[in-house]
Amino acid sequence: MTDGPMTDGPMTDGSMTTAPGAGDAITVDAGRVDVLHRLALAVRPLDARTTGTAGGLRVGREIGREAPAPGGPVRPLENHGASGWVLRYGSGAGGVRSRAVVLRLDDPGRRFVPRRLRLPLWTLPELTGADDRPPTAAYVPAASRLLRPWLLPGVAYPVTGGVTGLRLRVTDRGAPVRWPRVEAFGAGGMRVGWAHGDEHGQVLLLVDGIGALAPPTPSAFDVVLRTAVPDRAVAVDPVDPEDPLADLVVEDLPRSQAPPTDQDLDNPVLRGVALPSGYRGSTRDVLRSLTVGRVLPATDLPHT
Incomplete structure (x- = not known):
């Protein structure tokens, strides 16, 4: 992301109304300037x-989790193109007044499986305190307000030639399971791939490597598949015909430190590997054979 959308400072974007604390001046190399916006989060x-970078997405925050507002349950974040999406402190359409947000990321083209993420924000006093004289808070770098979630391939993901994998539909008692997750393990118990499923139970599982098999690479090899699905006994938001993502699990993330650590910017939750709360793993794994360089057609994968 370029320095512009990730840096606090003067802003001339007329679409943003005055931010809290506007009119405050800070000293920079060019002299005294007015601060017209504060970065709350960059995604x-x-x-x-x-x-x-995953493009073609819709990225927004669920306003129903903050306060009632017109315009539907999700308010889009500011789209800065290849740089990503930005949330700023303020009272306008792009601003936020909550200490935490629930983010929603989805792809209308179904190339990526949607995700919902909840995380606390750095508060406005924490961000402005470094500008006080004397400072009343430590400086919070823009990287501490950067979120880099991984999105897993969806059913329409553009698969290139030579990729190995398979298409699946996860079922429970013969019915498709909404939002399943699947891991694949090769020889030696090495994880060679993982995938998220959509609201129809459909999964595109693409693998990297063959595990601990000795060379030469075989034309076919076995993998062990392990499923996880939302636990029926755990209360979740019901399926809403007007909001198809209402029952998608919300994954919790901690706030990054200042400055951020490597773990803040890249961890199992961000990668989508960590099993969310309210999911239950299968009690029995399934063995499937893969063909190197081919994505095999869809078959049902029962969750036991």
């Missing part, structure tokens, strides 16, 4: 396969 979703 840069990553393609889990390439670790490059």
Whole structure:
């Protein structure tokens, strides 16, 4: 992300109304300037396969979790193109007045599986305190307000030639399971891939490597598949025909430290590997055979 949207400072974007504390002046190399905005959060979703920026998404915050407001249950974040999405402190359409947010990331083209993430924000006094004379709070770098969640391939993900994997539909007692998760383990118990499923139980599982098998690489090899699904006994938001993501689990993230650690910027929750609260794992794994360089057609994968 470029320095512009991630840096506190003067802003001439007329779409943003005056932020709390506007009119305050700080001293920079160019002299005294008025602060017209404060960065609350920058979101840069990553393609889990390439670790490059995932584009074509809708990224917003669930306003129903903060206060009633017009415009539906999700308010889009400011889209800064390839740089990502930005949330700023203020009282306008792009501002936020909550200490925590529930973010929603989804792809109308179904190339990526949606995610919902909840995290606390750095408060406005914590961000402005470093500008006081004398300072009343430590400086919070922009990187401490950066979120880089990984999005797993969805059913319409553009699979290139030579990729190994399979398409699945996770079922429980013969019925599709909403929002399943699947892990694949190769020889030696090495994890070679993981995937998220959509509201229809459909999963695109793409693997990296063959595990601990000795060379040469075989044309086919076995993997052990392990499923996890939302626990029926745990209360979740019901399926809402007007909000197809209402029952998608909300994954909790801690606030980054200042300055951020490597763990703040890249961890199992961000990667989508950690099993969310309210999920239950299968009691029996399933063995499947993969063909190197091919994504095998869809079959049902029962969750036991």
